[in-house]
Amino acid sequence: MPVLALDLDGRVGSVRRARHATEQFFAELAAGAGPRFRDETRGDVLLVIAELVSNACRHAPGPCRLTVAPAADGTVEVAVEDTSRELLATASPPAGYGLVVVTGLCRGVHVLRMPQGKIVQATVVERRLW
Amino acid sequence: MSTPTALRTVMAPPAPATAGAAVHTAAPVPEEAAPVLDAEQRPTPEQIRRLGKSEARELSDALFRRLAVLEPETHAYGYVRGTIIELNMPLVRFVAAGFRHRAAEMDDILQVGTIGLIKAVDGYDPDRGVEFVTYALPTITGEIKRFFRDTSWPLRVPRSVQELYLMTARGSDRLEQRLGRLPTPEELADDLGLTREQVAAGLDAGRVYRCDSLDALHDDGTDDSGSALLNRLGDCDRNLDLVVFREAVRPLLRQLTDRERTVLLLRFWGDHTQSEIAERIGVSQMQVSRVLSATLARLRERVENGETGRRADG
Numbered sequence: 001m002p003v004l005a006l007d008l009d010g011r012v013g014s015v016r017r018a019r020h021a022t023e024q025f026f027a028e029l030a031a032g033a034g035p036r037f038r039d040e041t042r043g044d045v046l047l048v049i050a051e052l053v054s055n056a057c058r059h060a061p062g063p064c065r066l067t068v069a070p071a072a073d074g075t076v077e078v079a080v081e082d083t084s085r086e087l088l089a090t091a092s093p094p095a096g097y098g099l100v101v102v103t104g105l106c107r108g109v110h111v112l113r114m115p116q117g118k119i120v121q122a123t124v125v126e127r128r129l130w
Numbered sequence: 131m132s133t134p135t136a137l138r139t140v141m142a143p144p145a146p147a148t149a150g151a152a153v154h155t156a157a158p159v160p161e162e163a164a165p166v167l168d169a170e171q172r173p174t175p176e177q178i179r180r181l182g183k184s185e186a187r188e189l190s191d192a193l194f195r196r197l198a199v200l201e202p203e204t205h206a207y208g209y210v211r212g213t214i215i216e217l218n219m220p221l222v223r224f225v226a227a228g229f230r231h232r233a234a235e236m237d238d239i240l241q242v243g244t245i246g247l248i249k250a251v252d253g254y255d256p257d258r259g260v261e262f263v264t265y266a267l268p269t270i271t272g273e274i275k276r277f278f279r280d281t282s283w284p285l286r287v288p289r290s291v292q293e294l295y296l297m298t299a300r301g302s303d304r305l306e307q308r309l310g311r312l313p314t315p316e317e318l319a320d321d322l323g324l325t326r327e328q329v330a331a332g333l334d335a336g337r338v339y340r341c342d343s344l345d346a347l348h349d350d351g352t353d354d355s356g357s358a359l360l361n362r363l364g365d366c367d368r369n370l371d372l373v374v375f376r377e378a379v380r381p382l383l384r385q386l387t388d389r390e391r392t393v394l395l396l397r398f399w400g401d402h403t404q405s406e407i408a409e410r411i412g413v414s415q416m417q418v419s420r421v422l423s424a425t426l427a428r429l430r431e432r433v434e435n436g437e438t439g440r441r442a443d444g
Contacts, residue, residue: 012201040276047249050202057203097212097248104245108303 002029004068010057010082018053018066019046025068035070044105045076045124051098052080052120060084060117075107079121087111087118178216187263190217194256214251215244218266222247225270229278239274246273291335297322298332378433390425393418 060082106122222243250266
């Protein structure tokens, strides 16, 4: 199964680049060996990506790396690695809606602390279970 | 009383909890002039709650104009977007209230509704000349409907087992986070306070559920947004009227006497019969009937005359 890996500089334009590359990636999958995802699922994945990438750009200095890994069971695992070892915190309102989106649309949100930063990993499910 | 159903919908509270509170509130909170807010300044949640409908809309429009020139990678974007979301949260509660009778946790409905709102905020283009509310209501409704479609079961699974499934699935995710590996059924049972048999039933149900999920792969684009959105826009006007109507009635309700308010609450929120109300407040059923029809007639008249009820405070 193909995986998209994209290095971003963490500056303005990163979110746009991430979304574009992912859309293209989905289009290539659909045109090739698959899998094909519903419009809704693709929309959810793009939204989750936008949240995770913008979070990395806002809170971590320097570049970040996006990985998008679709699975045959209809789930899409999205991961963003950044340079901050600070774990995700629930921001005070009115910020913090990013986490609402990610926890709402994904199953199993994991944060892995790495020597030089962290990886936030979340799995978007084809069908919403809760 | 030719339109009790309409009034009933109009006066339904966003959540049952407020109904009780409203009955016991002795003095209504005076409506002060909302402080002047501009899009540059971040309003507090308290200020947001005190905004009138048109002020909230104006602020929301101003914030959309500001959002359009911000980049998503900035903190400012997060704050402005978050404020727009909070300002428009009443739309989610309004739409969610319509799904109250469905077998689902209100919190879940509110959560998916919020995601619908966030999608609407992201997708809204103020330059198209469509009001945000008009755009957002069908988006929120669509997201909640999708939630119900997605949580419908391919096989007839008893409600209790469905609940066990949700409990075990959620519990499993939580434990996995804590342990760093998948929990065993025993650990799951301990953690959730369930028997091993219950956990087994929950996990089995999950397998039933997933057989539908495979079907989903073959089903492409039947629910495309194009025509569906058009279909949904038709619904929206009726809902908007309700919002307006409800907002119009709300201040008028505060001007009623305690007894009038209590009778209305019991009849339309509590769903009690006139006789039950009569017994409860110690008057005859005829008196209840008179109070009801007089109060409703007066409310209707005031709404039709466009009275807002606000001038009584100033």
